[in-house]
Amino acid sequence: MPNWDTGNTGFMLLATSLVMLMTPGLAFFYGGLVGRKNVLAIMIQSFVSMGWTTVMWYLFGFSMCFSGNCVDGTDLLGGIVGNFNWVFMSGIDLNTSxxxxxAAGNIPIYGNAGIPMIVFAAYQMMFAIITPALxxxxxxNRVKFAAYLIFLTLWLxxxxxxxxxxxxxxxxxxxWGVKDFAGGIVVHNIAGMAALASVLYVGKRKIVDQGLHSxxxxxxGTGLLWFGxxxxxAGSExxxxxxTANAFLNTDLAASFAAVVWILLAWWIEKKPKFVGLLTGAVAGLATITPAAGYVTTTSAVIIGILAGLVCYFAVALKNKLGWDDALDVWGVHGVGGMIGIILLGVFGTVAVNANGSNGLLYGDSGFFVKQILAVVISSIYAFGFTWVMLWIIDRITPVKLTRAEEEIGLDEILHGEHAYTDAM
Structure with missing residues (x-):
C-alpha cells in the first residue's frame, strides 16, 4: 500500500463533499426562482443528475475524461476524448496514484502523487454532476422529463x-497551453452556451407563471453554493x-465584490436594492473567478469580481431586451461569467502566484491571452452547436416541449404527480 499523504487526501475528501453539496444548493436556488407549480420539476432535474451522472461516470465517463493523452497519442480523435481503458473503473484500485x-517527456498532466486515484475520480465526478444541472x-417550465434524461445522457x-x-x-x-483552474470553460462556458442553445430551440414559455416564489x-441555495x-x-489545486489558500481567498473576494456591484447597479437603475440581485451577483462572481482562482493575485481577483458584477448584470439586461427566455439567467451569469473569467485569466495570470500557470497580457505574454480567447470561441461554438443538434434529434424520439395546457397545469402535477406545497394542489 502506498504511503499516501493523509493531509492532502483528507483535504480532497472534504473538498469533494463541499462540491457535492453544491448540487442540492443549485436545486434550492433554482427552486426558489420558479413558480409554485414548478418547484419539484426544476429541483428533480438537479437531483437526478446526482444519480444518473454517477452511473455514467462509473461506466465510462471517468475513462473518457482521464485515460490517455494527446502527447503520447493514446487518447481518441486527436486529443478530443480519452480512451476506454478505465471503463467500469477497471485498472484503478486502492494502490493507484x-x-x-x-510517457513522452514525463510531462505532468493532473493529480497528486500523494492522493489516491479513487479520491481524484470522486472529486471530478462532483463537477460532472453539477455542470448539466446548471x-x-x-x-x-418547458421541457419534459423523459426528454431531459436523454439530453443529460447525450450532453455528458x-x-x-x-x-x-x-x-x-x-x-x-x-x-496547447490553455489554462482553466476550476472550470471556466469546462463547467460555466459550455453550460452557459448550451443553455442559450436550449432557450433558442425550445422557445419562450407559453405560460409565464408568477415568477420567483421564495x-x-x-x-x-446561494449560501450552499457559495460554501461549496x-x-x-481551492480543491482544484x-x-x-x-x-490553495490564494484560490480560497480569491473565491470569496470575487463573489463579494460582484454581489456589491450588482446590488448597487440594481439600486441605481431599478431604484431598489434587490436581495435577489445581491444573490445573483455573488453567483456571477463565483462563476467568473472559477478559471482564474489559482492563477491570479488577490488584487486581480477583486478586479475580476467587479467586472463580473458589471458585465453579467448587463448581459442579463441584454438577454431581456433580445427576448431570450432564459428563465433563470444561466447564459448571462454562467455563460458570460465563464467567458470573461477565461479571458481575464489571459490578462491577469501570473506565474508568481502559481508556477504551473502562465503569465497573462499584463505580465508580457500576449500569446497566452490569444489562446484563452480562441479557447472561449471554440468551446462556445462547440457547446452551442452540439446542444442544438442534440435537442433536434431528441425531439424526433420524444417531444421535448410541453403543450400550453400542460404548462398551465404545472410541471409538478403533470410530470411528477407531486406538489411542493399543499396549497398548490
Whole structure:
C-alpha cells in the first residue's frame, strides 16, 4: 500500500463533499426562482443528475475524461476524448496514484502523487454532476422529463466528457497551453452556451407563471453554493499549499465584490436594492473567478469580481431586451461569467502566484491571452452547436416541449404527480 499523504487526501475528501453539496444548493436556488407549480420539476432535474451522472461516470465517463493523452497519442480523435481503458473503473484500485504524466517527456498532466486515484475520480465526478444541472435553469417550465434524461445522457457524452479531457485530461486544449483552474470553460462556458442553445430551440414559455416564489429558498441555495465553491476552487489545486489558500481567498473576494456591484447597479437603475440581485451577483462572481482562482493575485481577483458584477448584470439586461427566455439567467451569469473569467485569466495570470500557470497580457505574454480567447470561441461554438443538434434529434424520439395546457397545469402535477406545497394542489 502506498504511503499516501493523509493531509492532502483528507483535504480532497472534504473538498469533494463541499462540491457535492453544491448540487442540492443549485436545486434550492433554482427552486426558489420558479413558480409554485414548478418547484419539484426544476429541483428533480438537479437531483437526478446526482444519480444518473454517477452511473455514467462509473461506466465510462471517468475513462473518457482521464485515460490517455494527446502527447503520447493514446487518447481518441486527436486529443478530443480519452480512451476506454478505465471503463467500469477497471485498472484503478486502492494502490493507484492520481498523479498522471505523459510517457513522452514525463510531462505532468493532473493529480497528486500523494492522493489516491479513487479520491481524484470522486472529486471530478462532483463537477460532472453539477455542470448539466446548471443548464436546466434556462429551459425551466418547458421541457419534459423523459426528454431531459436523454439530453443529460447525450450532453455528458458529447460535450462535457470531451471538454474535460481536452482541458484537464491531457487533450488538445491542455497541450496547447490553455489554462482553466476550476472550470471556466469546462463547467460555466459550455453550460452557459448550451443553455442559450436550449432557450433558442425550445422557445419562450407559453405560460409565464408568477415568477420567483421564495426568496428565502434562493438565499439558502446561494449560501450552499457559495460554501461549496470553496471546495470547487481551492480543491482544484489537489494539495494544501499557498495556491490553495490564494484560490480560497480569491473565491470569496470575487463573489463579494460582484454581489456589491450588482446590488448597487440594481439600486441605481431599478431604484431598489434587490436581495435577489445581491444573490445573483455573488453567483456571477463565483462563476467568473472559477478559471482564474489559482492563477491570479488577490488584487486581480477583486478586479475580476467587479467586472463580473458589471458585465453579467448587463448581459442579463441584454438577454431581456433580445427576448431570450432564459428563465433563470444561466447564459448571462454562467455563460458570460465563464467567458470573461477565461479571458481575464489571459490578462491577469501570473506565474508568481502559481508556477504551473502562465503569465497573462499584463505580465508580457500576449500569446497566452490569444489562446484563452480562441479557447472561449471554440468551446462556445462547440457547446452551442452540439446542444442544438442534440435537442433536434431528441425531439424526433420524444417531444421535448410541453403543450400550453400542460404548462398551465404545472410541471409538478403533470410530470411528477407531486406538489411542493399543499396549497398548490
Amino acid at each position: 492520481s498523479a498522471v504524466s505523459t 443548464i436546466t435553469g434556462a429551459f425551466a 457524452l458529447l460535450v462535457y466528457f470531451p471538454f474535460v479531457h481536452m482541458m484537464w485530461g491531457g487533450g488538445i486544449l491542455w497541450n 426568496i428565502p429558498l434562493i438565499a439558502l 465553491w470553496y471546495g470547487f476552487n 489537489f494539495a494544501v499549499d499557498s495556491v
